Amino acid sequence: MLKRLRENKSAQGTLLVTPTLLWMIGLLIIPLLLTLVISFGSRDADGGVIYGFSFHNYLRLFGYSTNCDAGQASCFEPLYVNILGRSLSLAFNTTLIVISMAYPLAYFIARAHPKQRTTFLMLVLVPLWTNFVIRVYAWMMLLREQGVINGIIGWLAARLNIPFEPLQMLYTPGAVLVGMVYEFLPFMILPIFTSLEKIDNALFEAAADLGANPFRTFLRVTLPLSMPGVVAGTILVFIPVMGTFIVSDILGGRQVILVGNLIQRQFLDARDPTFGSAASLILMILTLIVTYFYTRKFGFGEEIVVA
Amino acid sequence: MNPHRRHPFIRIAALVVYFFLYAPIVMLVLYSFNASRTNILFEGFIPSVGPLQMEGSLVTQSPCGAFHWFCELAKNQEVGVAARNTLTIALTSTFVSAIIGTMAALAMQRYNFRIKPFAQLSLYIPIVIPEIVMGIGVLTLFSQLFAIVNNSLGLAGDARLTLGIGTVIVSHIAFCVPFVTLVVQARLQGFDKSYEEAAMDLGANELVTFWRVTFPMILPGVLSGALLAFTLSLDDFVITFFATGPGATTLPIYVYGLLRRIITPQVNALSTIWIGLVLVAVVLLQRLQAREAK
Numbered sequence: 001m002l003k004r005l006r007e008n009k010s011a012q013g014t015l016l017v018t019p020t021l022l023w024m025i026g027l028l029i030i031p032l033l034l035t036l037v038i039s040f041g042s043r044d045a046d047g048g049v050i051y052g053f054s055f056h057n058y059l060r061l062f063g064y065s066t067n068c069d070a071g072q073a074s075c076f077e078p079l080y081v082n083i084l085g086r087s088l089s090l091a092f093n094t095t096l097i098v099i100s101m102a103y104p105l106a107y108f109i110a111r112a113h114p115k116q117r118t119t120f121l122m123l124v125l126v127p128l129w130t131n132f133v134i135r136v137y138a139w140m141m142l143l144r145e146q147g148v149i150n151g152i153i154g155w156l157a158a159r160l161n162i163p164f165e166p167l168q169m170l171y172t173p174g175a176v177l178v179g180m181v182y183e184f185l186p187f188m189i190l191p192i193f194t195s196l197e198k199i200d201n202a203l204f205e206a207a208a209d210l211g212a213n214p215f216r217t218f219l220r221v222t223l224p225l226s227m228p229g230v231v232a233g234t235i236l237v238f239i240p241v242m243g244t245f246i247v248s249d250i251l252g253g254r255q256v257i258l259v260g261n262l263i264q265r266q267f268l269d270a271r272d273p274t275f276g277s278a279a280s281l282i283l284m285i286l287t288l289i290v291t292y293f294y295t296r297k298f299g300f301g302e303e304i305v306v307a
Numbered sequence: 308m309n310p311h312r313r314h315p316f317i318r319i320a321a322l323v324v325y326f327f328l329y330a331p332i333v334m335l336v337l338y339s340f341n342a343s344r345t346n347i348l349f350e351g352f353i354p355s356v357g358p359l360q361m362e363g364s365l366v367t368q369s370p371c372g373a374f375h376w377f378c379e380l381a382k383n384q385e386v387g388v389a390a391r392n393t394l395t396i397a398l399t400s401t402f403v404s405a406i407i408g409t410m411a412a413l414a415m416q417r418y419n420f421r422i423k424p425f426a427q428l429s430l431y432i433p434i435v436i437p438e439i440v441m442g443i444g445v446l447t448l449f450s451q452l453f454a455i456v457n458n459s460l461g462l463a464g465d466a467r468l469t470l471g472i473g474t475v476i477v478s479h480i481a482f483c484v485p486f487v488t489l490v491v492q493a494r495l496q497g498f499d500k501s502y503e504e505a506a507m508d509l510g511a512n513e514l515v516t517f518w519r520v521t522f523p524m525i526l527p528g529v530l531s532g533a534l535l536a537f538t539l540s541l542d543d544f545v546i547t548f549f550a551t552g553p554g555a556t557t558l559p560i561y562v563y564g565l566l567r568r569i570i571t572p573q574v575n576a577l578s579t580i581w582i583g584l585v586l587v588a589v590v591l592l593q594r595l596q597a598r599e600a601k
Binding site: 006009010011012013014015016017019020021023024025026027028029030031032034035038101102104105107108109111118122123124125126127129130131132133134135136137138139140141142144148182185186214235239240242243244245246249250260263264267273276277280281283284287288291 | 314316318320321325328329338407408410413415417419420421423425426430432433434435436437438439440441443444447448451477478480481484485488513538544545549559562563566567570574577582585586588589590592596597
């Protein structure tokens, strides 16, 4: 039998991939199917699951309210649609800001002298590897009413004899946006750098020889060739921003509720796992649609693996 | 044209972004030495001798001097347990995912078999779905599965299967493996097969060829895949949050719990230690890459 395995290439490959495949089936595919099944069910009094086949969780998510049966004027309840919209627009805004900050830095690193380049790159890794929760904590310390930024402004104001009321920065949508940008910035810098670094210097020389000015060279040579990096970075930023709940939890308080917070609460506080499952699947479908249309044009390659 | 020529705008922008990245980190570190309990303004370093007045409460003398908050942290048993859990989880899931991820990478790169497209597709899932989707998925799986097992076997008390370190490790392996596979696969793409053919021609069998030729050549790829898996596991919050149970708190979960209640300079001390370890790891990585480049 061992001899047969030695000659059978196809069986060898299958054998090598089996442990990974079992893990993927057991911990990704089966849980996803389970989530799908549960999302059609409903909750019992203890927050348990009654299996069934009904779309009521999805209808509720998209704003259908049973209140109108009880005489309310409208059947549309925009609460959850608004949460989905808010999450989407926050993810878009975060991604745009992150690209506009990451691109110049990635460009700077890619054009640096090779000896300095590694150091500049390592400087990006330190914030990336500093724990996610610790980075939120840093912004909490900075933005609090009794926090570092208010402390510094207050100290300056006292020196200059200007009256000063501490700014309310924590628990605002702005705080959540800043926190998201800070959390995910390194994930954009590294892939853009990777694709910029690959560009052959001869291309710049050729563009210059053919009379293109630096701006035109950037627009027609550098930018198109670095698009795979931007696409990979966008995937690494957009998807987690859509699903994160810590940043909005800590920096947004109860003021900024995203779809991640909605899902988390269904599983912990509100105890309706069936509604949470439906919300989670809608979140997954939304991100898959965005990723699909976004990557269709450029594809995504090895830039996705950072660090 | 000098390829290293940079427009002043680029330099200023880079400087601003680096400042944005580092100001919060420097602040965190600085405040871990702060002689203030409430951590609003930096009120100087904690003196190493003499009594210390801190907003009304007198710390008669801190034997640790400027490292007062680090000593307080060391006395905190919950942190010790959380640190041990975090390391156990990260090391175990790195070890397992490095092995099975490398095997999968070899299979995907070298062999053709019927389920290959399906395997490739399943490896992309953790990368393209939000973590929370996977988090509630594993929570649902384990809670439903454990309920069935516990009820059918009539388990009670401590014998009951519950969420804990085991479920966290198994879930971490699931999201680490695809990244290991991608990194090792990238390494295998540039692999020159003639070394293996030469070894075979010289009479080595497949096993000897693998251990003496293939494995040493892909080892840097396996190591960087393992390093990536280790950092992913160490950093993970969302999946751990859903897959963990009582008694299996990790450091990120512990800090998150603190943030919802109080802010103490102990958290800053913890952050400083973490940042210090990251610095060491980054320098080590740089050495590793420099050696690989030679």
